[in-house]
Each structure stands twice: as structure tokens, then as C-alpha cells.
Amino acid sequence: MALIAVGPGFALPEEDLEFRYKRSTGPGGQHVNKTDSAVELRFRVQTCPALGSEIRERLCRIARKRISREGVLIIHAQRFRSQERNREDALERLAELLREAERPPAPRIPMRPTRASRERRLSGKKARGQRKQGRGRMRFPTDDG
Known part of the structure; x- marks a missing residue:
């Protein structure tokens, strides 16, 4: 079983990678119509034993349109x-996707206050308002009227 190094300390079994060659639509002059210079790299994500389940799930999420x-x-x-x-470019792009999938996702930063925190804030404001209202002048019932 031959391994293909994809990144530092990370290699994939050669049987999980398949290279297909076809004619490129890019630059090449007269040469472009005679050679198969474009590369299609096919990587079996679901059956690769080198990937852990978390990395596999993140890779599927990152590259879902290409799977x-x-x-x-x-x-x-x-x-x-x-x-x-082109073959090296395809391997480098696969390595970049795998490096991105290896990194754990950033923790979620809550952006809007929860309903409970809003209610706590409002009830605190109401209590402070009532406390301050009690600090005003004392009014006594008058006998005049």
C-alpha cells in the first residue's frame, strides 16, 4: 500500500486517490489539442480509513458542492x-481542504441577548424605578379638603 504525502505528517493511501487526465481548456497553444494536461483528482472521502469521523464530517461540510x-x-x-x-496543484488543493477540516470550528460567539437576560434586565430596571419613586417628597393627606 503506497502512501501519498498530502501535508506535513499526513499521508493518504494511494488506492483512495484516483487521477483522471483529460484535455485542458486553458493555455497551451498548438500543444493544447494533443495532450491531456488537465487533471481530475477523485478522493473517496467516505471509505478512507486515514480520516477520523470528525474530520470526515467537517470535510463533507466544507466541500459539499464538490462531493x-x-x-x-x-x-x-x-x-x-x-x-x-496540474497533478501537484490538485494534491495541494486537497491538502488545503484537509488542513481546513482538521482545524476544529471556532466557538460560537453569542450576538444577541437571550429572552431571559432581557427579562432580567427589564425587571431590574423596574425595581430600581420603584425604589427611586419612593425617594420623592412625602405627601400627607390634608385636612383642608
């Missing part, structure tokens, strides 16, 4: 004229 129904992540690379550079 087929069968659970295969598809990366198209055709930026360069050479097939080898």
Missing part, C-alpha cells in the same frame, strides 16, 4: 500547461 452522491470528492486542476504541475 458526489457516492461520497467522492472531485477536484479539477487545469491552471498550468503541464500535467505534472
